[in-house]
Each structure stands twice: as structure tokens, then as C-alpha cells.
Amino acid sequence: MPCGVGGEALGCKIVTAFSNNSQLGLPSVMANILLHDPNTGQLKIILEGNTLTGLRTAAASVVATKELHSGEKCRLAILGAGIQAKAHAFALNHAFKFKENEKAKKLVEELRAECLTDGTDFQVSSTAEQCVRDADVICTTTYASEPILHFEWIKPGVHINAVGAGVNHHSELDTRTYQNSVVVTDSMASASEELKGLANIGVPVYAEIGQIINKTVKIPKTHCTIFHSLGR
Ligand SMILES: NC(=O)C1=CN([C@@H]2O[C@H](COP(=O)(O)OP(=O)(O)OC[C@H]3O[C@@H](n4cnc5c(N)ncnc54)[C@H](OP(=O)(O)O)[C@@H]3O)[C@@H](O)[C@H]2O)C=CC1
Numbered sequence: 001m002p003c004g005v006g007g008e009a010l011g012c013k014i015v016t017a018f019s020n021n022s023q024l025g026l027p028s029v030m031a032n033i034l035l036h037d038p039n040t041g042q043l044k045i046i047l048e049g050n051t052l053t054g055l056r057t058a059a060a061s062v063v064a065t066k067e068l069h070s071g072e073k074c075r076l077a078i079l080g081a082g083i084q085a086k087a088h089a090f091a092l093n094h095a096f097k098f099k100e101n102e103k104a105k106k107l108v109e110e111l112r113a114e115c116l117t118d119g120t121d122f123q124v125s126s127t128a129e130q131c132v133r134d135a136d137v138i139c140t141t142t143y144a145s146e147p148i149l150h151f152e153w154i155k156p157g158v159h160i161n162a163v164g165a166g167v168n169h170h171s172e173l174d175t176r177t178y179q180n181s182v183v184v185t186d187s188m189a190s191a192s193e194e195l196k197g198l199a200n201i202g203v204p205v206y207a208e209i210g211q212i213i214n215k216t217v218k219i220p221k222t223h224c225t226i227f228h229s230l231g232r
């Protein structure tokens with residue numbers, strides 16, 4: 001993932017995703033950042049990039065949630081219990097102060113200890129359905145290659161940040177959820193490759209989040225909104 005800002009900065013994040021790494025005690029997503037001198041191109045430093053990946057991905061979901069969900073934000077549901085689940089729990093709670101949170105057990109004690117100072121509570125759900133029912137905002141952060149979120153479980157007006165990816169990037173949500181949603185992404189260029197399967201179920205990628213932010217595109221009323229986070 002290359003990035004340049006005028007004459008000020010030049011860098012590249014190299015990232016891999018190996019979903020079975022937890023069996024080896026390693027993070028499944030591992031990133032390093034190469035920073036170059038923006039005037040000469042000389043490599044200056046190689047930085048650990050996992051921390052930034054957590055922060056940036058969750059921050060993008062916060063921005064998308066602000067732009068795409070206008071209703072009350074009482075209940076946050078997170079499917080998944082890894083690095084991104086935790087990053088999203090922190091970032092979305094910080095931004096929106098949810099009253100209730102449902103997420104996997106192994107994260108709960110850690111989150112209670114780290115977040116309870118502001119009165120937020122976290123609960124464990126035994127099923128994905130229980131987790132997402134009545135949620136206002138849902139984040140999916142897994143490697144599921146079959147849908148883990150079904151249309152009949154979600155209430156009208158929900159906003160979904162679809163962050164994870166299985167074999168393809170649209171495997172966490174079922175077809176009906178897509179067909180009843182407006183899908184916004186971070187990069188149309190990436191979506192044309194990584195979300196091309198959506199065309200097979202008649203679902204267009206409606207806009208880039210940047211177009212919503214700069215008000216060149218307006219979101220029509222739909223059952224729900226999906227921010228498809230591709231990460232680049
Ligand atoms: N859009 C973006 O910008 C980014 C996207 N990602 C994507 O986000 C996802 C999560 O990344 P990260 O949090 O770092 O990964 P982790 O390995 O830390 O966590 C993955 C979580 O997904 C769960 N999981 C794995 N497979 C399945 C499945 N088949 N069904 C249900 N749950 C499953 C795991 O469960 P268990 O705990 O039981 O193993 C775990 O809780 C990945 O798909 C990754 O590629 C990551 C970074 C940036």
C-alpha cells in the first residue's frame with residue numbers, strides 16, 4: 001500500500017493476512033511500514049505496522065459510521081474477537097459512547113478493565129443472531145467465508161462496517177443484506193477487483209466514502225447501509 005503526500009512524505013505499508021496464524025501464536029495480519037525520504041527516495045526507516053493497521057481500519061469505520069448512520073447509536077455489535085474487533089470496540093465506543101456492546105467472551109474481561117471507566121458495559125452473546133439483534137451499528141471482523149450475518153436478524157436503519165474477508169471480500173454478509181442495502185467503499189478502484197462478485201447478485205457499489213464526505217453523492221433511503229472497508 002504506497003502513499004505519498006507532496007514533498008512531505010513517501011511510504012509504503014507491506015501487509016500479509018494468513019488466517020491460520022493464531023494456531024502458531026502469531027497475528028493473522030502482519031504489517032511493516034517503509035518510510036522513504038520524499039526528496040531522494042532513500043529508505044529511512046522500517047516501522048512495525050500492526051498498531052497502525054488496527055488504528056487506521058477502526059478509524060475508517062468511525063468515519064463511515066458518522067457519515068452513513070444518522071440514527072441513535074445505543075447498541076454496538078461486533079462479530080469476531082481478534083485485533084480488529086478490539087480496535088473497533090475502542091474506536092467506536094470512543095466516538096459514539098454506545099450504551100451496550102455485544103462481543104465475544106475472550107475480549108470482554110479485557111475490554112471491561114480498559115473501558116469501563118467511562119460507564120460502557122460489554123456483554124457476551126452465545127450466537128451471532130443474539131449479538132446483532134437490535135444493534136444500531138454492526139462491525140464484522142472475521143475470516144468467515146460463509147455468511148455470519150443474516151438479513152432477518154437486523155433491524156431497519158442499521159449501519160454495517162464490513163471489515164473482514166474470507167475467500168473473497170463479501171463473504172461475511174448474506175445476499176439479502178446486500179440486496180437491501182446501499183454499499184459504500186473506501187476505494188472504487190479496489191472494489192472493481194475485490195468486490196466484483198457483488199455484481200453477480202445485482203448489487204452495485206454505490207459510492208466511495210470520500211464522495212459522501214465531500215457531498216458529491218447522497219445516500220438514498222434503504223433498509224441499511226454497508227461500509228465495505230477494503231483497506232486501500
Ligand atoms: N478492511 C481492512 O482495512 C482490514 C481488514 N482486515 C481483515 O479483518 C479481519 C480480521 O482481522 P484481525 O482482527 O487482524 O484478525 P484476527 O486473527 O485477530 O481475528 C480474527 C477473528 O475472526 C474469527 N474468525 C476466523 N474465522 C472465522 C469464521 N470462519 N467464522 C467466524 N469467525 C471467524 C476468529 O475467531 P477465533 O478467535 O475463534 O479464532 C477471530 O476472532 C480479517 O479478515 C482481515 O483480513 C484486517 C485489517 C484491515
Ligand SMILES: O=C(O)C1=NCCCC1
Pocket residue numbers: 015016017029031053057165230231232
Ligand atoms: O491493512 C489493511 O488495510 C488490510 N486490508 C485488507 C486485509 C488485510 C490488511
